[in-house]
Structure formats: structure tokens, C-alpha cells
Amino acid sequence: MLSDIERRELEEAVQHYSEKRGAAIDALLTVQRHRRWISDESLLDIAQFLEMTAEDLDSIATFYNLVFRKPVGRHVAFVCDSISCWIMGCEQIREQLKKHYDIDVGQTTRDGRLTVLPIACLGHCERAPAMMIDQDVYGEVAPDKIDIIMNKYK
Amino acid sequence: MYPLTQYISRDGTSRLLREYVKGGGYRSLQRLTAGMAPKDVQRLVGESGLRGRGGGGFPTGTKWSFVPMGPNAPKPKYIVANGDEMEPGTFKDRILMEGDPHGLVEGMIMAGYALDAEVGYIFLRGEYHLSAQRLNQAIAEAYAAGYLGKPLPGTTFRFDLHLHSSAGRYICGEETALINALEGKRAVPRAKPPFPQTVGLWGQPTVVQNIETLYNLPHIVNHGAAWYRSLSRTQDGGTKMFGVSGRVIRPGWWELPLGTTARELLEQHAGGMAEGVRFRGLLPGGISTAFMIEEHLDFPLDFSSFPQEVGRLGTGTMIIMDDRTCPVGFVLNLEKFFARESCGWCTPCREGLPWVAKLLMAFEEGRATSDDLSLLEMHTKWLAPGHTFCGLAPGAMAPLQSALKYFREDFERHITTGGCPWSTKSAQLRVLV
Amino acid sequence: MANIIVDNKSYAVDERQNLLAACLGHGLNVPYFCWHPAMGSVGACRQCAVKQFKDDKDQSGRLVMSCMTPAANGTRISIDDPEAKAFRASVIEWLMVNHPHDCPVCDEGGECHLQDMTVMTGHVYRRSRFPKRTHRNQALGPFIRHEMNRCIQCYRCVRFYRDYAGGRDLNVFGAHDALYFGREQDGTLENEFSGNLVEICPTGVFTDKTFFHHYTRKWDLQSAQSICPHCSLGCNTTASERSGTLRRMTNRFNSQVNGYFLCDRGRFGYEYVNSEYRIKHPLVRSGTDRTKPRMPEDVSRTLEFAADRLRKACGIVGIGSPRASLEANVALRGLVGPQQFYQGIDEQERQLLFTILNVFRTGPVPSASLHDAEQADAVLVLGPDLLNEAPRLALALLQSIRQQPMERVDELKIPQWDEAAVRNAVQNRRGPLFMAGHRQTWLHEYTTDHYFAAPDDVARLGFAVAGSIGPEAPTVPDLSSDVRDLAQRIADALMHAQRPLIIAGTGSGSQATLEAAANVAWALHQQGKHPRLNFVLPEANSAGLALLGGGSLNDAFDAIRQGKADTVIVLENDLYRRADQANVNAFLDKAQTVMVIDSLEHRTTAHADVILPAATGPESNGTFVNQEGRAQRFYQVFVQNGGVKESWRWLSDLARATSQDVERESRVATWRTFDDAVSATAMVAPELARMGEVAPSASFRLVGQKIPRQSERCSGRTSLVSHLTMHEPPPPADQDSPLAFTMEGYRGPLPSPLISQFWTPGWNSIQAVNTYQNEVGGPLRDEMPGVRLLEPVATKAPAWFTSIPHAFQPASRQWLLLPLSAVFGSDELSNRSPAIAERIAKPFLSLHPSDGARLSLENHSTIDLAWQGTTYSLAVHFEPSTPVGMGGLSLVPEVSGVRVPAWIDLFEAIKTERKRRAA
Numbered sequence A: 001m002l003s004d005i006e007r008r009e010l011e012e013a014v015q016h017y018s019e020k021r022g023a024a025i026d027a028l029l030t031v032q033r034h035r036r037w038i039s040d041e042s043l044l045d046i047a048q049f050l051e052m053t054a055e056d057l058d059s060i061a062t063f064y065n066l067v068f069r070k071p072v073g074r075h076v077a078f079v080c081d082s083i084s085c086w087i088m089g090c091e092q093i094r095e096q097l098k099k100h101y102d103i104d105v106g107q108t109t110r111d112g113r114l115t116v117l118p119i120a121c122l123g124h125c126e127r128a129p130a131m132m133i134d135q136d137v138y139g140e141v142a143p144d145k146i147d148i149i150m151n152k153y154k
Numbered sequence B: 001m002y003p004l005t006q007y008i009s010r011d012g013t014s015r016l017l018r019e020y021v022k023g024g025g026y027r028s029l030q031r032l033t034a035g036m037a038p039k040d041v042q043r044l045v046g047e048s049g050l051r052g053r054g055g056g057g058f059p060t061g062t063k064w065s066f067v068p069m070g071p072n073a074p075k076p077k078y079i080v081a082n083g084d085e086m087e088p089g090t091f092k093d094r095i096l097m098e099g100d101p102h103g104l105v106e107g108m109i110m111a112g113y114a115l116d117a118e119v120g121y122i123f124l125r126g127e128y129h130l131s132a133q134r135l136n137q138a139i140a141e142a143y144a145a146g147y148l149g150k151p152l153p154g155t156t157f158r159f160d161l162h163l164h165s166s167a168g169r170y171i172c173g174e175e176t177a178l179i180n181a182l183e184g185k186r187a188v189p190r191a192k193p194p195f196p197q198t199v200g201l202w203g204q205p206t207v208v209q210n211i212e213t214l215y216n217l218p219h220i221v222n223h224g225a226a227w228y229r230s231l232s233r234t235q236d237g238g239t240k241m242f243g244v245s246g247r248v249i250r251p252g253w254w255e256l257p258l259g260t261t262a263r264e265l266l267e268q269h270a271g272g273m274a275e276g277v278r279f280r281g282l283l284p285g286g287i288s289t290a291f292m293i294e295e296h297l298d299f300p301l302d303f304s305s306f307p308q309e310v311g312r313l314g315t316g317t318m319i320i321m322d323d324r325t326c327p328v329g330f331v332l333n334l335e336k337f338f339a340r341e342s343c344g345w346c347t348p349c350r351e352g353l354p355w356v357a358k359l360l361m362a363f364e365e366g367r368a369t370s371d372d373l374s375l376l377e378m379h380t381k382w383l384a385p386g387h388t389f390c391g392l393a394p395g396a397m398a399p400l401q402s403a404l405k406y407f408r409e410d411f412e413r414h415i416t417t418g419g420c421p422w423s424t425k426s427a428q429l430r431v432l433v
Numbered sequence C: 001m002a003n004i005i006v007d008n009k010s011y012a013v014d015e016r017q018n019l020l021a022a023c024l025g026h027g028l029n030v031p032y033f034c035w036h037p038a039m040g041s042v043g044a045c046r047q048c049a050v051k052q053f054k055d056d057k058d059q060s061g062r063l064v065m066s067c068m069t070p071a072a073n074g075t076r077i078s079i080d081d082p083e084a085k086a087f088r089a090s091v092i093e094w095l096m097v098n099h100p101h102d103c104p105v106c107d108e109g110g111e112c113h114l115q116d117m118t119v120m121t122g123h124v125y126r127r128s129r130f131p132k133r134t135h136r137n138q139a140l141g142p143f144i145r146h147e148m149n150r151c152i153q154c155y156r157c158v159r160f161y162r163d164y165a166g167g168r169d170l171n172v173f174g175a176h177d178a179l180y181f182g183r184e185q186d187g188t189l190e191n192e193f194s195g196n197l198v199e200i201c202p203t204g205v206f207t208d209k210t211f212f213h214h215y216t217r218k219w220d221l222q223s224a225q226s227i228c229p230h231c232s233l234g235c236n237t238t239a240s241e242r243s244g245t246l247r248r249m250t251n252r253f254n255s256q257v258n259g260y261f262l263c264d265r266g267r268f269g270y271e272y273v274n275s276e277y278r279i280k281h282p283l284v285r286s287g288t289d290r291t292k293p294r295m296p297e298d299v300s301r302t303l304e305f306a307a308d309r310l311r312k313a314c315g316i317v318g319i320g321s322p323r324a325s326l327e328a329n330v331a332l333r334g335l336v337g338p339q340q341f342y343q344g345i346d347e348q349e350r351q352l353l354f355t356i357l358n359v360f361r362t363g364p365v366p367s368a369s370l371h372d373a374e375q376a377d378a379v380l381v382l383g384p385d386l387l388n389e390a391p392r393l394a395l396a397l398l399q400s401i402r403q404q405p406m407e408r409v410d411e412l413k414i415p416q417w418d419e420a421a422v423r424n425a426v427q428n429r430r431g432p433l434f435m436a437g438h439r440q441t442w443l444h445e446y447t448t449d450h451y452f453a454a455p456d457d458v459a460r461l462g463f464a465v466a467g468s469i470g471p472e473a474p475t476v477p478d479l480s481s482d483v484r485d486l487a488q489r490i491a492d493a494l495m496h497a498q499r500p501l502i503i504a505g506t507g508s509g510s511q512a513t514l515e516a517a518a519n520v521a522w523a524l525h526q527q528g529k530h531p532r533l534n535f536v537l538p539e540a541n542s543a544g545l546a547l548l549g550g551g552s553l554n555d556a557f558d559a560i561r562q563g564k565a566d567t568v569i570v571l572e573n574d575l576y577r578r579a580d581q582a583n584v585n586a587f588l589d590k591a592q593t594v595m596v597i598d599s600l601e602h603r604t605t606a607h608a609d610v611i612l613p614a615a616t617g618p619e620s621n622g623t624f625v626n627q628e629g630r631a632q633r634f635y636q637v638f639v640q641n642g643g644v645k646e647s648w649r650w651l652s653d654l655a656r657a658t659s660q661d662v663e664r665e666s667r668v669a670t671w672r673t674f675d676d677a678v679s680a681t682a683m684v685a686p687e688l689a690r691m692g693e694v695a696p697s698a699s700f701r702l703v704g705q706k707i708p709r710q711s712e713r714c715s716g717r718t719s720l721v722s723h724l725t726m727h728e729p730p731p732p733a734d735q736d737s738p739l740a741f742t743m744e745g746y747r748g749p750l751p752s753p754l755i756s757q758f759w760t761p762g763w764n765s766i767q768a769v770n771t772y773q774n775e776v777g778g779p780l781r782d783e784m785p786g787v788r789l790l791e792p793v794a795t796k797a798p799a800w801f802t803s804i805p806h807a808f809q810p811a812s813r814q815w816l817l818l819p820l821s822a823v824f825g826s827d828e829l830s831n832r833s834p835a836i837a838e839r840i841a842k843p844f845l846s847l848h849p850s851d852g853a854r855l856s857l858e859n860h861s862t863i864d865l866a867w868q869g870t871t872y873s874l875a876v877h878f879e880p881s882t883p884v885g886m887g888g889l890s891l892v893p894e895v896s897g898v899r900v901p902a903w904i905d906l907f908e909a910i911k912t913e914r915k916r917r918a919a
């Protein structure tokens, strides 16, 4: 069941498009903001709202990489793996995360605090290597800065 | 002072409506109120020599000329700002949107007016949260001030503008895939013809324009075509957002005249190579462009004079490869990106790119043979424009093909020495495939 | 017409085609995957690349996708160009990167388009040495097997299922090279046309599960031409057999009828032929005591016995059947005489069919083929529930709604084959489709407007439409303004169209809807339009039976009751499906001798004194007349063991044995071969005169040879019975058709009714159909698509139908109970196929929610309904589309024999209500 807030936000999103299903991506992202990921149940809720079938919506949901169809932790760290960050040493960030939190890319810490995901160029190449945690972008991330950054995300 | 970035401060803040207007913002709309007709704007943009800044460099005036105009033209028509900016190494549109969001709103209104299109969408990549926040605020302010949602004074033209945040995927930047994404579908490109100018969003005439391209419009209208042309050092009109990333002293962005050389960018603006490394090559504008090497550094960077045998300017945000970075690893990183970002619609791209990535991985891990080199070459030949459904795969082949040309000995060395001579860090490479 | 130059040779082509279709039409082999003649081009697979040159000076040229390039005049291309060839081989190589290497054991092997294309391009060696990706398969229900690892991502399945057939529970998931084509979760594919995936998929991702249960290689199948017996549309099928088992049913292209597609009832309903309830031996009860069992008898003694009874009979009643062939019905009619021949359907149905025949016989408007229906640019449906009564027609209408938006596509100069562009340009625009009836289905999502009402009100709407179109057509008084407006909108849309189509049917038992439909069509005709009419009929040969004439079942009952006869011959008919139990019991009890000729045991055979085992459709030759009046021939695929014979043969044998030959024209006793039956049939009614033209006669030979039913590559024939004998037994002789039960005989171009398997060297899959057409997607070369027996002769409309019914009034205690057909469940034969049986829903009663409340029922509860002498357990469905004052009864096997439409006192009839809520 969609919550009242979700429903209101979805209704608002639908206004921007000439047909309801045009808001599919907005709707997925909106609900994901509230629920962290899109479970099968969430998918059905949204599909119903948009008058689509689960197949219709999941075909879209599984295409885009920012729609999570599997559970994620309380925080998601996106480590840019594209070329400028690669040159500037994004692997070290990843190794560091692995060392300190015992998770590889694509995994979630056991306490559910953090999920690390790969991401294509974050568009902060001039400050490579870059990473994004939830909605915050960090540039020139040296391995030794990671703990300080991570302290903000409990 | 160049027009696009004159008010963008490097401290990461942005201007609200009041400051924007104080600095001369939304002035171009007064010209419309004063009687400038849509076709006048179109003509002006044509004369200005403005070329699309999304990487293709297509003349904007020409693109507009295919849009049906007049009372019998289909309604509604749409303007879409392409803010997908997922081309690795590229961050210029973000600088503009974060630094001066109203500039985009004004540019969109201008494009809308010129094409008699009453609805606009800004298609923004999902990761640009700060841009989204600032654009939303700017749009709200513009609605409140009556620039949006109401007829412009003295005209019957009224423009509505929506922000759409994408859910990620590089292919969304391709304009027809973008249109599908906006319709709430899978972002698979559409075949052309018909071009979006006649059959676009929801089947209606649609013009998709890069963010930076749109920022130019108010300035062209304010100052005229001749002024705009005079900004540039070459045939193409105007300035360009350039950027440099990689191991240089001062990575960053600069608005500079078109025709500025790569050497000037690298040495003057970016301060030259970082300590301990030497220049080996660069990709001039995102990763879908071919390598330039030392001998190309003095070419003027623009769209029309860029020598075809070397490549294309692309987005103008260059990635520098230094002599401590392995060209094979470099290209491997690119091809993994392309393989992952293929939409999966056409066979050569869907199946060819992962194969290429796996071959490069074999090089990296010392399992490659000389047959693999010819398989790579085969792909650079077959994944050419026209062979695939859209430009993604051909873009993916540009750096590979040029790398095989300029850095062939590096590839061969990987075969003969059984692995990457640079790297002890093969672990990191496992991660991506 | 345009000229294109292919490898320096000039070809005349239709410039409205794309290059791929143009080349295939000239027999030039260009490989392809994502393109399909019925679904157009999308340019995804890149397999169809050719080299295009600007002019004769251009030496380098460039690769283009032939499916995405118009065949414009002067286009110069090369298929053989080395670069183009190498690129095409590369495409296969890419597809093979992840494709399993299991051709020899893959169940698609031997009819795999991917296999064909691989051979065509010459790709041989695997150069990719990396691991292949694997997928989990889904359980998709009783019809379709799923094997995702074979997928080559051509997107055809989703394009067919979703875009063409309106299905929604199949899609593509994921991106890049991690694509998955399937459902959101395991579960039965819902769409009524899912079976076409088997032929649409160019490799073996979606295969026929029923075939899998008794799998045989395609080349080992013995095949013949069939006509689907499961509804009145007469889709053309190929029935395939091996070792005495019918193995599968596939689509047989007929440009005027089914084209490339079948419905699932037609494709998966064939297994009744293999049913354990088949009657394989004659059974005889010698005494008069019906409690004694029947004993198996051999054929000649059975005939003797039966002939003896017939000779001694004081009058014989012959009951024909709308599911038996025309020839079988004619044989019965000949044996018992026209006066004693009864159609075997109830009086109401007989009246409806008579009305329909008259509309075509006397009116100026022709009937519509399925092809016409696809081409219609405005459609009005008055009554029938197409998805359940005539599914393939529903599929045709899904195409018809694309006709009118094509105007915009033409304006934009988008070629009609450019499917993706067409869809983008058309978006949600749909041509006019109006549906009126008493049941909502998913087809209603595609209507311009719909109207749920009682049949009388549906008829009134139709009369009102006619009245709005033709000034002389009678108008309907006291219509509500809503209905009047709707009628006006429909009238406007029909008048605006070039090829309007009106559809009605016998399903709801309403005479008035048929008459209203005729009035609409006639009014349109009078206004100078070119309308067509389509009437959905109950069964495969209802039209043929109607052409023969004869009394109804009720008349037959009377004849026995009144003592005018004491002996009954029932031809392929379960009377309990057609009349209520008490009447049938009384009838059968009163008759001294009951003989039944049929293939499956049913309630009527249970009463028979003599049972003559009849061959099923795929075991016999015969002719069906479909609902548009098209006579089509089906052929015997194999000879059934035991005492099984074709019904007409039993009857002719009986006639000989009794030396009775009552009707002179048909002279049944002299029939020896099927040709005799056909010639006799042509004599019995003027409209049947062209029966002989339907298909070539048994004497037809090509180069002095018969046409083999077995493929050229039939393997292991000599070892089939090696466990019994070392000698290869001679194949059965076939004196009835130009076909032979062998692999020897003529190979080459054939008249279309004699094509059972489409095959051309290099084209082993069903895609070989292309090589049989002059223009890809068009008619087969020298197609004989059946003979239309009823073409309009009148140029003016006859007198208008004027009996306009009163508006339906709900009654206080009574409800009008109407039939709800079920695509899986309402057809007698297909119900006996296990796969179909699995899909049959539990019987239900649908009511408007307000009626449900009035009856104090709960939605989804189960009730016992005692009616017409039987108690039925029914689920209750509240359906807003069921008109107030009416109920809908689903026609599934449990309730077969219920006589509807009829009024029922539900307060009285609902005995107990067990408040079981469905989970």
C-alpha cells in the first residue's frame, strides 16, 4: 500500500506527463526514497497506481541502474569507477572500504549500515577520485579520509 | 569575461532569481516582448554559427529548421534539455546548472519561443542531486515571477517547464533513447528517420538540446550573431566549456573561445602535467572520442576544423593519459563502461562490447594472443556508425581503434610479457566484469 | 512498382516494401531475425545488412540494414559483397557468444531459424573463448516451455505478445547483455495467443509443451492440411503425426484467413485425438435391454447388424452435426433422406443461422474474412464476446484499430513497415472500435467506446446506429439520450471509414442483434460505403450445416415422440450439449435403436445400441464451411488403428449394407472414395456447386506422382516396426486424396491446399513460408484460399428488419441468464485435450453487484444452483459489466447442457450458499 505522502508525491509527478505511465521512473525513484529499495510488493503498488502490470513496470525498473530491486543498507556509497577516477586511484577507495567495512562492491555490511555500489562517472572528474554517499558527493577522496567521511553516515 | 560562466563563482554557490535578474538575467525575454518573432530568433541562432555542445556539434539553426512551424504545425511541441551528462570525463553541464540554474530556464524559454513549443523538460541525470535542487528552486522562482506558466508580456506565448530526474543509464543521453526514457519506457534508442523534430516525445515535434547549447541562446539574442561569432577563434561561433582531468597540476574547467588548443588548455590552464609524470595522450571530449597524442596538441579545438582523421572534439572535457597509466588498462576501463551501458537492443553492441571487454581483460591478465588483437580490430571495424543502431558502440570503438594505432606496442607487450607491465593491481580489475 | 538493382541484376519490386522483403520476395536469401512479415521492421538484430551503393560509380558503398531501407526506385545493393557477407557472419558469431552448443539435442533443432541463418551466413568456428551466461527458466503454464539460454534477444516475442496480441504478462527485463524475456514471476502466460510464440521465436526459447510431451523431430513427422475444428473461423492448420499419435498442430498460412497466427485453443486443442476416451472399436448391444453391456464387434458384423436394424426400422431419424464435415452430413442426409435429416442443433440456433444465411443470400453486403477484418478501419461489434467465441477474430481487430492512425503515418511519410516509427508516431491513437455486449474482457481496453447491456438493448443500439446512417432505416423510439448519442458517434465513425465492418453473432441467442447488424451494414451500403458483415457462429461447420438445411433437434424429438420413427442415427453429436437432459433421455429411451457415430465417448454414446468409431478431423478428409461462407478442405494425416473410419464412410457402408439409398442425388451407397462424396455434396444444394473447386481431387498428380505427407528426410522409417517384423510394411494406400502416406512422391511447388509443411532448402523453420509467396506477407503463390460459397448477388438492400425489441426490463424475481463462452472450456473437442483442460476455469455465475446484493450473495462465494433438473456448483462473480437483471453463466464442461438464454428465478434456484471466500 502506498502511504499518503507517497501517493501525494506520485500524483504530483503524474501531472508533469501527458500520460500516467510517463511518470513511471519518477514514481519508482519517489517510492525508493521512502523505502530505500523497490521490493516486489512496492513494484505492485506503484504499478497499480500507474495502471500498469508488474511486467510493464519491472521491465523499466530493471533497465535503470539507480532503481534498486534488491535491498540496500541505510546508506549507499557509490564509488565512481570511470576513467578519470580510475587514473586517480579509485581502487584504493574500494580497497579501503573493503578493509574497514569488510564489504566488496555490490555488498551490504552485516549491520545494514552501508551498501557499496559501482557507479559510472559522477561528473566530478576534476576532483577525482570521487564518491557519492546517498546524495552527497565527495571529491579527491584519499583512502585515509574515508573514515572521517563515513562517520557522518551511521 | 565570457558569457556563460561570468557569474559562476568557484565557491560552489549559485545565484537566486534576484541576483540573476540584477546581473542582466531574463533580459533576452524583453526582446521578445519588443516584437522579435520566433523566426527572427531562429534566424539569429542560425547566423550565430552555434553548434550543439552535446558532443555531436550539429548546427543548432539547421536542426531547428526541420521543426514544423506555423498554424498547422502539430501541437504541442516540446523542448528537451539534455542534462544526462554521463559521458565519463565530462562535467561541464553540471558546472552550469549548479552555478547558474536560471540561465538554463531562460535558455529553455528562448528555445521554446523560437520553435513555438510550449512545454519543456529538463532531463537530468539522477546523480546530480545538487543541480536538481537548484533547478527546482529556479523553476519555482521563475513560475512565481511569471516567466513560466504565463504568457510573456506582449506575446501569447506561454511556457511550462518540468524537471525529470533520470534513474541512470548512459544511453539516456542519446536523444531518442532520452525521449523513450521521458515517456517512462526503457531507454532504447529509436531509429531515425523520423527525426525527433517531427516525431519525438509522445509522437510530437521535439527538439533535444544539450544544456550548454541552451545556455548560449539568451546571450545570442541579447548581443547578436556577429558578437557571438567574434567570441570564437574559428568558424564556429562562441565559447565552449572546456575541462581537464587526469594527472595534471590543476584539473578543472574553463570557458574559453572555440579554437583554443589542447596545449594551451593543458599547459596554461591546467598547469601542465603533475609532478613525476609525462604526457602520453588525451581524449579531447569524453570517452567516445579518439586519442590525441603529442603531435595533435596544437590543433584548434572546435567542431568544424577538427581533422577527421584524428577524431572529434566531443564534449570538450579532456582526459589526460600520463605515462604511468597503462593504455590497455585505460581502454579496458572504457570498454567495460560501454559494455555495461549498452542498452541491449542491437546485436553488435550488446554482444560485441562485452566480448571486447573480456578480450582486453585477457590482455590485462596476460592471457591474450595475437589472434585477440585481430579480434579487437575486427570489432573496431564492425561496430562502425551505421552498423549499430545508435552511436554508443561506434563511440566505444573510437578510443580503442586509436589506442591500437598509437599504443600498439603496449598491447603487444602485454602478450609477450604475459600481463600488464605497469600493474601489480590486477585485483581491482576483477571487480568490474 | 520500382526497380532495384541487386548484385547488378534488376528486379521489379513494390516500392512500399523494404529491401529485405523485396529481396526475399524474389527468392534472394538475406538472413534476418527481428523482422517479421506481420510485425514489420525495428532494425535490432543487424542480421540483414547489405551493401548499398549511391550509383553505379560508387565502388565502396556502405552497409545498411535491408529491413530498414525502403525499396526505392533505382536502389542499388549487393548481398554478395564480401564486406556485407563478413558482417552478417559476424552477427551470427556475436549471437553465438552466449548461445548453447546443443543443436543436436535441442528440441528446436531441424526447424530452427537461427540454425538456418547460421548456415546461410557461413559462420562456423567459435572464436569467443569466454564462459557463457546462463539463465533460470520459468514455468509458463501448460502450453509453453521456456528455455532462456537459447535466447538471441531479437525482441520478437515481446513485440508479438505485447504489441501485436495485446498481452501484458510477458516482457523484457534488464539491460545490456543481461536481458531476460519472460514473466515477472513464474506462472501461466495469460494471453489467448501465447502459442504463436513457438513460431515467432526464431530459436527454441518458447516451444510447444504439448509437443514436448511426445516429442519427435520435425523431419520425422507425417503432416497434412487441417482446418481447425474448434470454432467457426476455420483457421488453417497443419496436423502432424508419428506412430499413430497426433503430435502437434501448427499454423498453416492462408492469406485470407488466419495469416501467420492461431489462437491457443486451436493450437493446443488437438490432443482429443489421442484421448483415452477415444472409441476405437465398434460396439454393439444385440438385445433390447439397455442395461446389458455393449460388446465389441468386428466391422463387417457390426455393419450387418446395424443394416438389419435399419431395414427393420419404422422410420429413421438422422441427426447431423455442426462439427462433422459437410460430406459426413450429406452422407447421413443421403442415407436417411432429406425429410428425416435433422441438423442436430436446437430450434433457436437453427433460426439464427437461417437469418444469417438470408442476410447474405438476399442482401448486398458481403461477409468479411479475417483478412478483411484486419483491414477494416472502423468496427462495430454487436453482441459477441470475440476473445472467447472467435479468438482469432479478436486478434484481427487488434490490427484493425491501427488502420485509421495510418493516415497520420502516411502524412509523415513513414513507411508502414517501419514498425517502431509507426508506433512512435501513432502512440495511443486508435481507430474506431465499438463493442456492445454483456461481458467485459481485456479487449475492451482497446475500444473507442463500449456498452454493456442486455441483448435486446444491444440490438436497439444497433438499430439506432442504422437509423442514424440511413434515412430509410427504421429508427428506435424512446432511446435514452446516452444511447442515442452513442449511436450517433458510432454512426459518424462508420460513415467516416472506408472499410467499415459490423460484427454480430449467435452467441447470445439474440435474433434482434443479427437483424440490427444487417440493418447497419445495409444502411452503410445504401450510403455508398463498402461495409462488410461478420457473424460469429457456434461451431466449425455451422455454416455448412445451415446450407444443407433440415429440421432442428426439437423436430427430431417430435418425430420419435409422435412415433413417426423408431430408430436414430446420431452423427458426431452429443445431444446432451444441445437440449436439456430430460428431453434427450426421453428421446433416446423411446427410440428402439440408437446408433452413434463418433470419436469420443460422451453422454449420448452412453445410450447407444450401436457405436461406430469415427475418425477425428486429422484422421479424415472433409470440408468445413466457416462463418464467412468459405469452404475449406482438410486432409487425413494418418490412418487410425482399430475399426475407426471416417463418418461418411460408415454411412456409405451402411447405405450399401441396407441397400437403402433414399435420396437420389447423393447416391450414398455408390460412394467409394472421398471424391464421390465431394461430387455428391456439390449436388445437394446450389450453393455447394463449387465444392469440387475447393481443392484438387484425388486424381490430381504432379509429374505423374502423388504428394508425400512425410518429409524428404523422414528417418528411421524402416526400423519403426523392427521389433515386430523385419519387413518394412507397405504404407496404407490413399484413394481419397492426391496425398500419400510416404516420403516418396512429388517435391516442388504445390497448389496451396496441398501444402502441409513449408520447407525450402535452407529454410527449415516456419519462416520458409516466405519462399512460397510472391510478395512476402502476401498470398501464397497460386493460393487457393478456399471457396467463398456466399457472395452477394443483390445490389440493393432487401426490406429493412423492423421488429425492434423493447428495452430490457429487469424483472422482480426473475433473471435473464445468458451464456458466457470460455475460450478454454466451451468447445467440446478441445476440452478433452489435457493442456486445455488445465486452463478451464471453474464454472461461475456473474451478476451485477447490485443484483448480488439483492440476492444477499457474497462476491467469490460458491452457490448450488438447482435448475433444469440438475444442481450446479458455481462460483459467484460480481461484474459491473453484467447488466442489471441478468446473469452470466460460464459455459464450461460442468454446466454443458444448460439451456441458456433463459429466465431463471434465482431466489428459488439458489439452494444453498456456502460462504466460502476465495483466498
Ligand SMILES: Cc1cc2nc3c(=O)[nH]c(=O)nc-3n(C[C@H](O)[C@H](O)[C@H](O)COP(=O)(O)O)c2cc1C
Pocket: B051, B052, B053, B054, B055, B056, B057, B058, B060, B082, B083, B084, B085, B086, B087, B170, B171, B172, B173, B174, B175, B176, B208, B209, B210, B211, B213, B214, B390, B391, B392, B395
Ligand atoms: C550514446 C550517446 C550518449 C549521449 N549522451 C549525451 C549526453 O549525456 N548529453 C548530451 O547533451 N548529449 C548526449 N548525446 C548526444 C545527443 O544524442 C544529442 O545529439 C544532443 O543532446 C543534441 O544536443 P546538441 O545539438 O545541443 O548537442 C549522446 C549521444 C549518444 C550516441
Ligand code: SF4
Pocket: B171, B189, B341, B342, B343, B344, B345, B346, B347, B349, B350, B388, B389, B390, B391, B392, B393, B394
Ligand atoms: S549501439 Fe545498439 S545496443 Fe548499443 S546502445 Fe545503441 S542501440 Fe543500444
Ligand code: FES
Pocket: C020, C031, C032, C033, C034, C035, C042, C043, C044, C045, C046, C047, C048, C049, C065, C066, C067, C068
Ligand atoms: S531483420 Fe533487419 S535488423 Fe533485424
